[in-house]
Amino acid sequence: MGEISCSNGNGVGNGVNGKSTPALTGETQYQDIALLDTKPFGKALVIDGKLQSAEVDEFIYHESLVHPAILHHPNPKTIFIMGGGEGSTAREILRHKSVEKVVMCDIDEEVVEFCKSYLVVNREAFSDPRLELVINDARAELESRKEWYDVIIGDLADPIEGGPCYKLYTKSFYEFIVKPRLNPGGIFVTQAGPAGIFSHTEVFSCIYNTLKQVFKYVVPYSAHIPSFADTWGWVMASDSPFTLSAEELDLRMKLNIKGENRYLDGKTIASASSLSKAVRKSLDNETHVFTEGTARFIYGYGSALKHNQA
Structure with missing residues (x-):
């Protein structure tokens, strides 16, 4: 991972009421990762723009x-x-x-x-x-x-x-x-x-x-x-x-x-x-079967996709 940084950029660290809180962020070979300090849910782990888990729940x-x-x-x-x-x-x-x-x-x-x-x-x-x-x-x-x-x-x-x-x-x-x-x-x-x-x-x-x-x-x-x-x-x-x-x-x-x-x-x-x-x-x-050729995706952004588009 690149150097872990403390950032408020791009709203990543936004807490409640629009107030920004610090975030530990980094990028690996496969994924972007951030640990946000949120008010309602405590520390929150975010990977590729998707919330993975929050301390409170x-x-x-x-x-x-x-x-x-x-x-x-x-x-x-x-x-x-x-x-x-x-x-x-x-x-x-x-x-x-x-x-x-x-x-x-x-x-x-x-x-x-x-x-x-x-x-x-x-x-x-x-x-x-x-x-x-x-x-x-x-x-x-x-x-x-x-x-x-x-x-x-x-x-x-x-x-x-x-x-x-x-x-x-x-x-x-x-x-x-x-x-x-x-x-x-x-x-x-x-x-x-x-x-x-x-x-x-x-x-x-x-x-x-x-x-x-x-x-x-x-x-x-x-x-x-x-x-x-x-x-x-x-x-x-x-x-x-x-x-x-x-x-x-x-x-x-x-x-x-x-x-x-x-x-x-x-x-x-x-x-x-x-x-x-x-x-x-x-x-x-439901009749759809998940295969590599017919995969369904949900909202997010992968580091690999970003790099491929760069």
Whole structure:
């Protein structure tokens, strides 16, 4: 990364009421990154112009991404994270007592180091001996590894044209790279972009439909994240059914998770997959399959795209 700078330029550090606050900014080989100091949401991590997480409510996103899949697995020991450079996903995974090994594979070492330096909340996770940090493209890493995983988690940036991640949302990637690296009964879960009444058609519905082409059981679910100003979506997939009740999920949390969740309990997990009528109908009618040639993108700007246009 180039030199980290403190900037108020171009409104990047704008706080509430139009007042500008300092921002740590930098540019890596793959992405632009900024850590903004906002009044309503605390420190906010922004990559390629997209808000990734905010200090005040990031727990909603990361608990929702991590815990449903791990809790539904009967004995989760090995976990692979695609992306996750911020460290919050690893933090939540490592709260599970059964977990013996977590591989976090992020393509951008400079983003990881940036987050290590400035996001104090995740320092314990980065120092946990169960965490193996790998700097590589997740596709190449999964292809080269000779081990299998109980849960694979996609904590990737949104599919942005010119960004480094959109190829990791494709049918071929799910079918030929992800699924073969899962143990029997394994579960895959990915963040799937905005899932609001209007925004879900950007990528959420087609990621869901794409995973339906690959896995037998696919569950879309969502939660409102205030700092995103929208409902957010995730999709969980497996060839084994998801059968746990809210009470069974609560029992597994009590037995297996260190500390209390701030957002999730069994009822919350169960209700998260109860999408609105309009969104359910839209997902049922979705026919688009995400491929490299037919990718859908959402608003943003990738460093690679900017450089290609320069």
